[in-house]
Amino acid sequence: MHDISRSTSIFERAKQVIPGGVNSPVRAFRAVGGNPLFMQRAKGPFLYDEDGHEYVDMINSWGPMILGHAHPVVEEAVKAALAFSPSFGAPTAREVEMAELICSLVPSVEKVRMVNSGTEATMSAVRVARGFTGRDKIVKMEGCYHGHGDSFLIAAGSGALTFGTPDSPGVTKGTARDTLLAPFNDLEAIEDIVEENKGQVAAIILEPVVGNMGCVAPQAGYLQGLRSLCDRHNIVLIFDEVMTGFRLAPGGAQELYGVTPDMTTLGKIIGGGLPVGAYGGRKEIMDFVSPAGPVYQAGTLSGNPLAMAAGMAMLKYLQAHPEVYQHIDRMTTTLVQGLAQQVKEAGVKATINQVGSMFTLFFTDKHVIDFETAKTVDTQKFAAYFQAMLQQGIYLAPSQYEAMFISAAIDEKLISRILDASRHALATLG
Incomplete structure (x- = not known):
């Protein structure tokens, strides 16, 4: 387990002066369990928390960091x-x-x-x-x-x-x-x-x-x-x-x-x-x-x-630089194809939706086309997957009901790192 003592300490302080300790509800990690990580800095494809841990960022400030952080x-x-x-x-x-x-x-x-x-x-x-x-x-x-x-x-x-x-x-x-x-x-x-x-x-x-x-x-x-x-x-x-x-x-x-x-x-x-x-x-x-x-x-x-x-x-x-769009779409497709193969091999009920550099891994065997099908997901399984990925340095959206976003700072090497982490995470789901 990561030592997140500094993040935990800051969160305890935050709860005294900020409702729920965060300024936007999803950040509180309520959907995935545990305490939120407080970030100190970011560069390119990486986030760094207050305890000094590095994470590959899969949400990129919920989309705007299309070129990566601190471009x-x-x-x-x-x-x-x-x-x-x-x-x-x-x-x-x-x-x-x-x-x-x-x-x-x-x-x-x-x-x-x-x-x-x-x-x-x-x-x-x-x-x-x-x-x-x-x-x-x-x-x-x-x-x-x-x-x-x-x-x-x-x-x-x-x-x-x-x-x-x-x-x-x-x-x-x-x-x-x-x-x-x-x-x-x-x-x-x-x-x-x-x-x-x-x-x-x-x-x-x-x-x-x-x-x-x-x-x-x-x-x-x-x-x-x-x-x-x-x-x-x-x-x-x-x-x-x-x-x-x-x-x-x-x-x-x-x-x-x-x-x-x-x-x-x-x-x-x-x-x-x-x-x-x-x-x-x-x-x-x-x-x-x-x-x-x-x-x-x-x-x-x-x-x-x-x-x-x-x-x-x-x-x-x-x-x-229109090639940015080609790159992020290609990286996302490579990642999604790898995840789909892993899900199949692990025998996990999951489906993946992708449009360009946006995607979501849904823990359901339904094809997600609307809110009713989205609600068939296994949120506990997603939470377990999220935590397993986090422990391996991959920062996903802390909610099953969110899209993830790839930045232009992601390359083939990092895609392999994400897929390696995912393979281990899926294996923990049983």
Whole structure:
């Protein structure tokens, strides 16, 4: 067992001053057991905890470290920007340059507004969609996570055609009544919901490739069907590409699948690891945002110069080096194929979903296509696998219901190291 005495000590201190000892719930390791590790530094493909242990990082800050940690191009950009002040509270040229770059890369975005987090982006996009359409209701998919905005913290209730119920204290029943739920990958169900609420639905929002019930891909024709449905009913189609934007392709999942939404939310990679978010879309929709239009949204630190510098450096590097996408996709495929073979040889009930450099090893023999099939996983088996991998220096997402992300810093040698660790971990599951 690793000596994690320093992490444990820090966690005990944290619990006295931070709810649950962490600033985001999944970090608490509740789903996998034990105490969380507190990280001290990171470089390239590695994390280093407060006790000095090295780990191969398989989550990369939940996606944005696509080039690996502390990439020199990003570091130098942030250092240069810092010399001019970390914040102005006034417009800067970098914000315009970032907006121009996003508009040039993302098919759906003609205008974009910078914010400070993915949650801010999705909350704002839904508000704008409501203002633009004059309607109140939205449709979200079971298992898709769009941040902690009130409209998104809604459980499934008794079925796809029922109103949602609040999934967290503090979310009002009135808010829940305006959020309708549908199963992911079920076009017929969502068509029924829209028909039942004809003329009342402002927006349909979804992760085009889900990352928050594990990695789940859209089935053939699903995204195209949603696009057609929204066109027929004048509904704003919103792709939440906070995870997938600039990771699956320069233009995100919408480029990969050839389906253009009306609005897109972004985050993660566009900040190069710094806190950032954005929402954008068709010009006529975005012109409803204040001060151009009546829908109010503001933020003191929006367009922060450090985040803009980091994001610009990251996006320009990816634009200049398209081979990054080929590399991370190839490394992920090699890893996934190796894991699939190991699972088969070990006789473990498991299946793997992969889209590009995103993947999830699900401990179930079901093909995971939606939230119901995702819930068939053996979470105890995943927890045991997680801990066995951690002891061998592989840092996985500390939840079965999360995607993992490969960075460009991962090479064949590290893939072999991960697979060696996995072989031993699977052998411990019995």
